[in-house]
Amino acid sequence: MRKKSVTGLATSVAFAALLSFTGSAVAEEVSGGTTYGDMSLVTQDMLTRAGGDGNNFLHTNGNYAQTRYYPARQINTSNVNKLRPAWIFQTEVVETMETTPIVVNGVMYVTTAFNHVYALDAKTGKQIWHFKHKMGPITTYCCGPNNRGVAIYGDRIFMGTLDAKLLALDTKTGKLLWEKQIANPELGYSETMAPSVVNGKVLIGTNGGEYGVRGFVKAFDWKSGDLLWTFHSTAENSVGVWATHDATGRDMLRDIEAEKAALAKLGDPYKTLGGGVWQNPAVDLDKNRIYFVAGNPSPDLDGSLRPGDNLYTNSLISVDLETGKYICHFQYIAHDVWDLDAVSPPILTKVKDNDGNTVDGVLHAGKTGHVYVHKADDCSLIRYSEAMVPQENMWVLPTKEGARMLPGANGGVEWSPMAIDASLGLTYAINLHQPMTYHVESTPYPEGKLWLGGAFKVIPGEQQWGNVTAVDYHTGKIRWKVKTEQPMIGGILATAGGLVFTGEGNGQFKAYDSETGSELWRFQAGAGVNAPPSSYTVDGKQYIVVAAGGNTQLNYKRGNNIIAFTLAD
């Protein structure tokens, strides 16, 4: 059975590692460094093949296609009820946790709020080193001092910071090797996403859609930290085609005449148009292309100052990996005034087109509550799924007094990455249902201060909840849906064991049958589990690991735990 072969692989790698050096003296040399000596070096080949690697977890979203599908099946539907904590590591920072643990040959790298990084022994939870970023005086964030983790390549890990820097650290010691200022934090630029590394390039976008930044993706040289290219996610001609309907064909009630008049008066708004890119790109190495999504236009709720479609905000975008040159895009909501930005990281997988042919596809889950299925080739939309959450009053325009519309500005699907099981043709998304009113008030660009152009308010009396939804991406139909007590934010992991793992704001961390949605296991983590889980294997034992630190954005109970689970003996 396949189960055995994966376990076998894990064991043999661990065994080889043991042979590669002898005794504990070697480990001492690197002052408690990795237990696997030179195997800590991460090659491009390892990164490329991560999707089939049942030992490591090398990318924030599992692999370059960002499937968050883990190929090991030692933990599976038949034994998941025996899952127990193997260890719990407590970080120094009790604040919101959105980190994805990265695991390489038995060493785990995790981050916390305010940019701490820990290297841990993935088998025991023992700390190897701890790095604390010396934060500058100006940090910016809309929704918590978050960090979503590191990227790894060679002997280095890379992290973006709240004061808009990119750091390279030595994997063995945690020593800072270089740091680069990515953009000016005074103007609202900051970093919460994990970078991605590919072919020696460190890719990172920016936050700041609530501050009137000009969004981008930049590529830096992994060795020197030199900037290689910049793609601006707001186009110099951002006007577009004056689209009157969204991707699903609904009228967005734009006053095109008024916008045209504003354009003549104000000019193209691209310089302060937002369009942050704050989650990882998917990488197609065969075609040398990356796919990412750009967020909302600035100011969020006030369209009067930014006439036009506001390209490429709220879009799926593909650019050339070598040069950063534009290839194609698809805009979900032109001239958005609801902050329903595109943020959940895109996934590359084969999909059926509308003629039944199998083509290279891209999946993205929107704050709108739809999963969008694209043709990778030209970014065009093949289909969108049934809505995963209630939609009401779409698209009512924000008013001074506040207009109620569902979904609220957090989604649908927030930044939370989806996972897929390609053998089932299913994608798994976690959703929020949070009724809000949208208020508009026009104010000029405030030079780096919060710039919403109004306000979002949660409606106090109305019930909020969440769900975990499996969508058949070949048809757009919902296969199963499980309701949760609270709106969901964090992420999800699918495994070859037939399971999906995801956590909730109330501290529950759960495993579901990926085919049916039946709940098979749960654990109370004591603080909100609002981070994407990952998995790895050490010495023949598979682990599931997740951060339980709560969430600032939805105000879920804070904590500071990294919890690794494995099967009871």
Place this chain on the structure above:
Amino acid sequence: MLENPRRFVIAMSLATTAGFASLIPAGADEVPQDKIELCTSCHGEAGLPPQPEVPIIWGQHFYYLYVQLRDYKAGRRANEVMQGIVEDLSKADMKALATHFSEKQWPETSYRSEATAAAKGETAASAGQCPQCHLGGYEGNSRVPRLNGQTVPYLTRTMLEFKTKVRRNSPAKSSLMVSYSDEDIENMAKYLAGL
């Protein structure tokens, strides 16, 4: 007693910051002693202002304090008292003063909020998603002020001034405050002051 204005801590924090020249406290500026004495006469010699209408600035975040001083000077935040005071402050003075006060200890107040008002205030603040920026416990960070343990009269007035746009230096705050009744604002002030 007044603190020694040349505390080496200040110099150190100035020296370790790096990045964009414009936003960094420039050089190891000395804190002007006469200015500090002027400030503490209203903002309190040990951090607790004798008049509760005056906000606590001891232990408030550096960048927030600096931006407020800058904004009083630029007229974006209207206040007769403070506008008079910042008039002859240079950029360097403002950075030095902001650094000085941010490194002090936030004082204990004796205020205890009444339960019903606090509960109403908490509901109102949650609707506005206030902890998203002000963080859990309303501790604030960098450009976002700490609110917990601030004085009730000041919090109330400044929220009302956002609403009426007397205070225009954070437009997003004004848009949010217009959506609240004065009573909501009062309750939020009580809730925050009592945290």
